[in-house]
């Protein structure tokens with residue numbers, strides 16, 4: 119790549135950057151979506167708890183509260199449209215101490231202030247009826263029936279795929295190293311050459327403050343807040359029926375136990391402020407701490423096998439709210455930062471994209487929605503839907519739908535081949551897994567790793 | 578949907594499933610069918626290229642592939658129906674299983690069902706090992722398949738976690754793949770395999786044996802760069818690009834559990850009566866699904882005995898469809 123010119127460049131192809139790219143792809147702007155990683159969604163977006171939040175516990179009146187509740191509706195609808203797994207499970211916010219019991223009505227009032235009116239207080243008896251495997255000592259709960267769970271990876275792939283099909287250039291393996299601007303636009307120096315753009319959106323997640331700094335802005339500093347998570351085997355799924363939330367504290371939403379749409383149970387996340395933005399490893403202390411909490415919340419969970427342990431870094435800042443800012447640079451160029459998208463970015467992504475577009479329109483950028491986005495159909499990987507290996511009609515059409523290649527997750531060879539032939543094909547076993555579930559199960563590759571590598575390396 | 582009926586349906590064409598099928602046919606049971614989810618029948622020995630198979634059952638010492646070919650051929654000769662690329666996915670009732678294969682979905686009803694689904698080694702997450710998630714992490718099973726079945730690139734230097742029999746075969750496989758074993762570590766203070774074996778291997782293959790040593794953290798972003806280990810409060814990093822987790826077996830009990838079969842809390846194998854039978858059902862478990870891990874030869878010998886009892890009961894008419 120030598121010098122390329124764009125009307126709009128987006129740095130960061132996480133859930134936020136891809137949602138923005140998709141939203142702007144409806145216009146006739148020439149757009150670049152840039153990420154240093156080999157795949158979209160390789161940053162914070164790949165490691166979260168996959169909950170579609172109602173926003174019941176946000177700070178009322180905040181931008182986050184507004185965008186989470188809008189994004190919740192948007193993503194829920196979009197997911198069902200394109201075939202991304204979602205499940206309406208509902209959450210139970212469980213009080214384990216008298217103090218927490220006293221907090222429940224306040225949380226209910228807060229939910230109402232956030233426009234969410236469905237919360238109900240339930241007694242201990244009611245709670246154990248809903249969740250017989252909950253550990254002893256729970257005292258009461260608040261229901262949040264609107265909390266859904268979602269496949270957290272497919273939205274990113276879907277956004278980026280639609281954007282790409284609509285003409286957005288997805289520039290992966292492209293790290294923005296240096297930035298400069300003049301009255302006409304920006305020059306981005308990358309490991310892949312120079313990119314020139316009239317308008318620039320910084321959706322660089324953990325690095326959004328550093329990109330800001332390059333352009334002379336110091337509105338916030340990102341402090342990575344690590345969240346470690348443990349995923350239990352699918353055979354555990356029957357133990358828990360709702361998302362089990364703790365009463366939130368100042369460090370965040372606390373440790374939850376949640377079923378996933380893939381049929382696992384997830385325990386986490388921890389919350390620990392760090393300096394190192396690359397500290398995505400799990401820790402002994404983190405894992406042990408989670409297992410202790412898990413033993414209290416759902417003791418029988420600990421008898422089940424662990425299929426994955428990972429950590430994600432929330433882009434926390436000194437501010438509690440999202441940091442979405444249009445900066446004035448005194449020219450025809452426009453620069454917009456989308457930072458501090460800490461704990462709710464998956465849910466809020468589509469609403470953030472629309473908000474960002476409105477800000478740029480207000481700033482005078484000419485954006486006309488001239489295109490219909492190309493329709494896409496995602497491979498629904500949820501246990502609640504008919505999987506490829508169960509689909510008699512599909513097998514009839516393509517026999518490899520009947521050949522299971524990953525036995526634990528029951529991914530078929532056809533699903534892998536389809537992913538490899540898709541507009542944004544996977545390049546590693548890990549990102550093949552995010553598209554197909556292959557290799558993400560209990561055997562951790564004992565049976566299928568070699569087959570997957572063969573297909574990947576020979577494609 | 579296609580449906581069919583057999584006398585005995587066996588899930589899994591490893592040594593146990595194959596040995597049982599041969600015995601059933603030999604004893605005159607008519608319709609014996611094995612379903613195997615892999616493309617080739619034979620189970621784990623298919624990819625265990627070192628010699629070490631067949632001592633108790635065949636009174637010979639064969640390599641894994643030879644051993645599994647022997648059983649597959651014998652089963653076919655005896656009239657066992659083997660369906661490969663066919664997964665038993667779920668139960669319709671205690672005598673009926675649903676199968677998925679490239680020709681479609683099928684329901685098979687059987688007077689007796691034998692579960693011979695084997696066992697696997699626990700991987701990194703199942704052992705709750707902390708650290709990053711780079712590539713270059715294997716179990717002996719995945720290492721053997723990548724090396725012998727697909728000839729894929731493995732790496733340059735490796736640490737082996739565990740000191741069971743299978744850990745020794747990891748050394749051999751790594752050698753074959755051109756990877757140098759740097760160290761073998763084990764949390765226990767005594768190794769878990771044949772007396773003297775790790776010492777001989779260690780001298781032969783020039784690696785360090787660290788007992789009472791725990792793996793604390795995996796390092797590396799794209800590819801493994803090292804493992805942090807600790808012994809008696811002292812921590813150090815062994816620089817390698819490959820880690821092989823060996824042993825620490827767990828039965829592949831998924832299908833059993835999906836059928837509501839109770840599982841032993843400690844060994845994670847299905848709970849059976851003395852005859853390997855699930856109480857009150859005509860379902861039996863054989864091979865490494867029961868209490869791993871045993872050698873393939875013992876699995877075969879035991880499976881044969883159980884099959885022989887089942888055949889007698891079928892003939893007596895005490896098991897009816």
Ligand SMILES: Cc1cc2nc3c(=O)[nH]c(=O)nc-3n(C[C@H](O)[C@H](O)[C@H](O)COP(=O)(O)OP(=O)(O)OC[C@H]3O[C@@H](n4cnc5c(N)ncnc54)[C@H](O)[C@@H]3O)c2cc1C
Nearest residue numbers: 130132134154161162163166167169294323345430463465
């Ligand atoms: C433990 C945990 C649990 C969570 N749970 C939930 C939940 O249940 N529900 C929910 O809605 N949200 C949840 N979140 C929040 C959500 O995951 C984040 O808000 C969201 O992923 C942020 O997306 P992003 O696109 O802003 O950042 P990222 O995904 O980090 O994307 C930023 C991208 O920018 C790229 N980049 C950075 N610098 C450069 C550069 N110089 N050049 C090129 N590319 C660059 C990075 O490679 C990266 O891909 C959770 C987060 C964590 C950590």
Ligand SMILES: Cc1cc2nc3c(=O)[nH]c(=O)nc-3n(C[C@H](O)[C@H](O)[C@H](O)COP(=O)(O)OP(=O)(O)OC[C@H]3O[C@@H](n4cnc5c(N)ncnc54)[C@H](O)[C@@H]3O)c2cc1C
Nearest residue numbers: 589591592593614620621629664665694695864865872873
């Ligand atoms: C690396 C390694 C080295 C070994 N070395 C030796 C050795 O030297 N000597 C020795 O005696 N033993 C050795 N063993 C142990 C030996 O391989 C096992 O004891 C033996 O394979 C167990 O036989 P099995 O039939 O119980 O299970 P397996 O061989 O594991 O076979 C089970 C079969 O069931 C199939 N299956 C599972 N679920 C389903 C389903 N739902 N539908 C359809 N099919 C299914 C699997 O695909 C598999 O083929 C070794 C094991 C390993 C992993």
